Amino acid sequence: MKSSGPAADWQEMDSFDGGFSWIAYPDETMERASHGLAVDGEVWLVDPVDAEGIDDRIEEYGEVAGVVILLDRHKRDAAAFATRHDVSVWVPAFMDGVVEELDAPTERFRHELADTGYVAHTLVDNRMWQEAILYHEDDGVLVVPEAVGTTSYFRAAGESLGVHPMLRLTPPRELDRFNPERVLVGHGPGIHEDVADTVGDAIDGSRRRAPQLMFKTVKDTVFG
Secondary structure, eight states, rough: OOOOOOOOEEEEEEEETTEEEEOOTTSSSOOBEEEEEEEEEEEEEEEEEEEEEHHHHHHTOOOOOOOOOTTTTTTTHHHHHHHHHHOEEEEEOOOOOOOOOOOSOOEEESSSSTSEEEEEEEEEEESSOOEEEETTTTTEEEESSEEEEESGGGGGGGSEEEEGGGTTTTTOOGGGGGOSEEESSSSSSSSSSSHHHHHHHHHHHTTHHHHHHHHHHHHHHHHH
């Protein structure tokens, strides 16, 4: 499911004027995606997984201004990036138990991420799961770290974007409030075409297609 060790063969994806994304281990099932959001000559790293040579690509967009964690489980290599670039790890104010586990300076934020135009919204907040999303209204960029994804184990047949298996019966309808032009996800490549319709279909069909996804997951697990 998840790889470790030096990531030499990382894969770039989702490149646009406002940044890019990468998967450090393209062959892993989880397809953990990291994001670099470029704003005014600076780059904010979101839920990053380290990879050899990735700093060279990041520097093409600017200096690293900070590292952001959007899911309590996505500490990943945030502290390593923050230490290497001498910046802080930014954590949404409502998240518990994250700051204490980071060996790096931290900052809390409640609404806008510094002066970037990216605004944090709470998506899931319970004892088992704490997730925020970032949305830049002017640029139409929505970053969702876990609730929806494009990797295979998120998607039922016919879906290009799927709700996380654990949220299938209680899909994140908060996402319907936004009108993004692109969605960057924490697992798999982003969505850049027919975005609003794709997000709406994922949410509306989440419960109906839950049994199909469960069957697919069992089949893939048993028969590979």
